[in-house]
Amino acid sequence: MLRLFLRTRALLRDAIKPAVEAVVGALVVGLLSATRYFDAERTANAFARITRTIGPYLSEHKIGRTNLTAAFPEKSADEIEAILRGVWENLGRVGAEFAHLDHIWDFDPDYPGRGRIELAPGTRELFDKLRTDGKGALIFASHLANWELPALAAPAYGMPSAVLFRRPNIAAADRAIQNMRAVNMGTMIATTADAPLRLAHALDDGVHVGMLVDQHFSRGVDVTFFGRKAKTNPLLARLARQIDAPIHGVRIIRLPGYRFRAELCDEVIPPRDASGKVDVQGTMQAVTSVIEGWVREHPEQWLWLHRRWR
Structure with missing residues (x-):
């Protein structure tokens, strides 16, 4: 009976997986496309606030805390959490900036101080x-x-x-x-x-x-x-x-x-x-x-x- 249940669950998972991936893929494409229509800096700031807020509730936050505690044993718990907030903020900014890759690099050798x-x-x-x-x-x-x-x-x-x-x-x-x-x-x-x-x-x-x-x-x-x-x-x-x-x-x-x-x-x-x-x-x-x-x-x-x- 257990074997039949596990096999049925696997079949259902395999059948549903393409539909789930199609939905997730459509969401990713839609989000990237929509982000291009907004100011890059403001969008990056908004994404950073979102990931900084949501990140601590995700399992990856625990992985990050464990990694940082082992890498920097001299740092306090508050210092570790401050670094993690920065990590989540940076990740949000990267996501927003990805939609603007075609124009984000603006270094001009003739005017090195003008761009970002x-x-x-x-x-x-x-x-x-x-x-x-x-x-x-x-x-x-x-x-x-x-x-x-x-x-x-x-x-x-x-x-x-x-x-x-x-x-x-x-x-x-x-x-x-x-x-x-x-x-x-x-x-x-x-x-x-x-x-x-x-x-x-x-x-x-x-x-x-x-x-x-x-x-x-x-x-x-x-x-x-x-x-x-x-x-x-x-x-x-x-x-x-x-x-x-x-x-x-x-x-x-x-x-x-x-x-x-x-x-x-x-x-x-x-x-x-x-x-x-x-x-x-x-x-x-x-x-x-x-x-x-x-x-x-x-x-x-x-x-x-x-x-x-x-």
């Missing part, structure tokens, strides 16, 4: 060097501030680029999101089985390849992040082992007044094994250590709401 984007010292010079050296490069980023923005910089100034991304599970939402990203994010490469080969070909062709590298990856290599072991995707290091390409990190820092600072870090030199080849685990540890430094500077801007440690 500013560059950290040395970033413009390093960017120009990468853009004109005729070689590909590996660019890593993390879920800090608005993590979609780094992918906008390269195409805006004629730098050939490709971005590795994970498709949403809901097809309708996937199509809407990709339509917005495709406007000015370079070549989009999904995390499918042929992604490593496509990325390697891109590097060979002088393309700058970007990817987020700060989430749990069950088949990944072990790294230490905030004093705890975590699994991370080794793809970036494996590409560096296969193709001679420099590794740089890029981050966005959210500033007051609906402004952002973009920073391109100096080259991360990968450690090598006894045979002279790039050490995959050591390289990913070096990259992870850079990201940890970023997060320590602005913990309220990182996405603590996922299970990074397992």
Whole structure:
């Protein structure tokens, strides 16, 4: 009897799932489309208030509190909650800003102080060097501030680029999101089985390849992040082992007044094994250590709401 009940429940779930996904997908598409008609800054402020209010009632809030308490044992409970409020606010702003990706990057090299984007010292010079050296490069980023923005910089100034991304599970939402990203994010490469080969070909062709590298990856290599072991995707290091390409990190820092600072870090030199080849685990540890430094500077801007440690 129990077996029949479980089988029936599974059949019902499988039958209902497409309809549920269609509804959710339609809501996502409708929300993104509607958001485009409103002022970006005001909408971001409104979304931030909503997520800050709703967030503490969601299960992800508990995950975030657990993560932060382990990462910053010296901080009080009130300090942890203050960081979490910032995390939820940032997440709301990212959601609102997503609908405006086609015009949110407004840095003008001739008038660097006019737009909402500013560059950290040395970033413009390093960017120009990468853009004109005729070689590909590996660019890593993390879920800090608005993590979609780094992918906008390269195409805006004629730098050939490709971005590795994970498709949403809901097809309708996937199509809407990709339509917005495709406007000015370079070549989009999904995390499918042929992604490593496509990325390697891109590097060979002088393309700058970007990817987020700060989430749990069950088949990944072990790294230490905030004093705890975590699994991370080794793809970036494996590409560096296969193709001679420099590794740089890029981050966005959210500033007051609906402004952002973009920073391109100096080259991360990968450690090598006894045979002279790039050490995959050591390289990913070096990259992870850079990201940890970023997060320590602005913990309220990182996405603590996922299970990074397992």
